[in-house]
Amino acid sequence: MKHLYLDHAASTPVHPEVAKVMMEVMTGQYGNASSVHAFGRAAKRTVSGARDRIAASLGCLPDELVFTGGGTESDNLALFGIAAGRAGQGGHIITTAVEHHAVLHACEELECQGFRVTYLPVDSHGRIRIQDLEEAITPDTFLISVMYGNNEVGTLQPIEEIGTLAREHGIVFHVDAVQVLGSVPISCKELPVDLMSFSSHKINGPQGVGALYVRKGVALQPRAFGGLQEKKRRAGTENMAGIAGFAKAMEIAAASIEERRAHDLELRKVFLDRLEACAGAAHFVVNGDPEHFLPHIVNISFPETDTETLLMNLDMEGIAAASGSACTSGSLEISHVLQAMKLSEDVLRSAVRFSFGLGNTTEEMEYTADKIGTILGRLRNRH
Template sequence: MNPIYLDHAATTPVRTEVLEAMLPYFTGTFGNPSSLHAFGREARIAVSRSRDTLAGLLNCAPGELIFTGSGTESDNAALFGAAAQFGAERKHIVTTQVEHHAVLHACERLERAGFDVTYLPVDETGLVRVEDVEAAVRGDTMLISVMYGNNEVGTVQPIRQIGELARERGIAFHVDAVQAFGMLPIDLSELPVDLMSFSAHKLYGPKGVGALYVNKRIAIQPLLYGGSQERKRRAGTENVAGIAGFAKAAELAVAARQDNARHVAELRGCMIGTLTRELGADGFTVNGHPSDVLPHILNVSFPGVDTETMLMSLDLEGIAAASGSACTSGSLELSHVLRAMKLPDAVMRSAVRFSFGYSQNFEQIRYAAEKAATISRRIRNRS
């Protein structure tokens, strides 16, 4: 069996079609989009064409999209940009305890700058209650930030209901949709969202490029200064090849979204079914919401087998999995998401995230699940 990559929530391989779309902008059409000559105009046209493509897929105006260097930058730009724009009058932010660190660490930085942040709890499935969001809102609340689908356990949040609440109260609403784009339908013309973050490398595009949707109803201050790129909202020479790749990857992902989502959901079900057959229903625990979940993410605990041991053992078998967030997967700290869900200590210390890709097959998933079950039994029998 060839190596099996079950960490698509961390990053995905670049599709051949995406690479082909990018290649011209490394050599022949290499100009700076800000240059006035023909080389620059060709690059600028490529950026504009890519922006138009993404805007069409998301059903928003091209001018509402800002290209960034990553999903993390998009999150930071949303939070710091909103704080700079509205912070003179309102200094309260509402978010959740299970956000990506790009949001949580930004909020911590804003707290040190004099802002007040409410970190909402979640239930044992990782779901935030709309009632808790409403109760947390104050007269000086300027921003609510809640991710669409969790990157560790896959739980999908009630974004529409929270957005409607934010609109009623005149509060800006930011959504980290890095894991959701390409898996869930996103129509920004009818979704009550003001700011939304995206990243190319989660949907078979290149690393180093992201985007931030900024609804024309609001204005935010730029995070980076220097040039007049992105309508003076994000200084720095655009990553033309990356942007072209992002647009192509998004185009392919959205076109096949339903089929791909169905396929990875079936792979997820296959792994759960195989683990049940091998270990019994009591031999493992699935973490996250039972139904409101991203189809490509499966967080499983093997009580009695610590996470590091399982991951290292799987790696020796040629199977790549993760302990949670890609940005902290090299750390042995307990997941902040699982802690917020208040799961038992044995469950938190044995959690592994498997995340699936559209090109994988059931044989690979069954093999990986069987190996995980064998490792689990072997380690438990030693103790």
């Protein structure tokens, strides 16, 4: 049986060149970057070299990057690190109803700490309206956090417009850019953004390492205390091999961004065309924005069936896709993103996320579409 991995939005295979670099660091270097001896200095060079290369790819200064343990930690450091600077004054935060749980659950915790949070609604494509944001701003709004690209449906938000508005009001703007890294060119210095979260394992780098961009001059309070690492913004010995791998993955992603985009768009087109041919256009619906979207994520509902049945049947065929929703006590919870898009009940209950990348081929997309056609036919005959 073939085994097809169509869950790249969850995590990606490590690129062989990344693995090679990491192996070299893991077997050849064991100093602590904070030590003053030669071993320590070598480790420090590895970490600062990686920082310089990632900063160059992202269009920021090396000191504007804080290495973290991944996207979740970057989001948490951004939100709690800015909120901590309010010194008991409280205040208002604006985010959206479709953020990753790393932001949503952090916001819920901030509400428990006394902050007010507005969760902006989205349209049926998953995009916020600038007018809603404008109306939500109050004199004590100190932070706006909006994701660049959604991890479930791939919808892109109008980051530049949001950032411009935030600047006009003197509000700090954080962007979760975890899913767009490697798909959309990013220049931190050109975007009206103060903080941006990144994660290595979404771009064929290792899991458990990421970065937070912190624009020079933005006052971020640390959330981890200890050593002086990361200019006192995140204490703890650096994940040296992980950081070196992240830098290599970033270098590869930046050099191949156009190629990757074209490849993902082709895979998407082949998949949807074939699905139309073998399942029929009336039997599925694509969720997300038809214009502003990430090419590697395609979220499709099959209203005649349900998410769980389809995922199980695909898994039996060796195809790994995702629901985007959490599995609690054996049953799938409806995704908060699709719920916020106010889609009909049958669309909500039958959504499957296919996400592709390194290693996937057009033949695999055709194979998957054919299998879906067969599965839908089989389920139909059963009723």
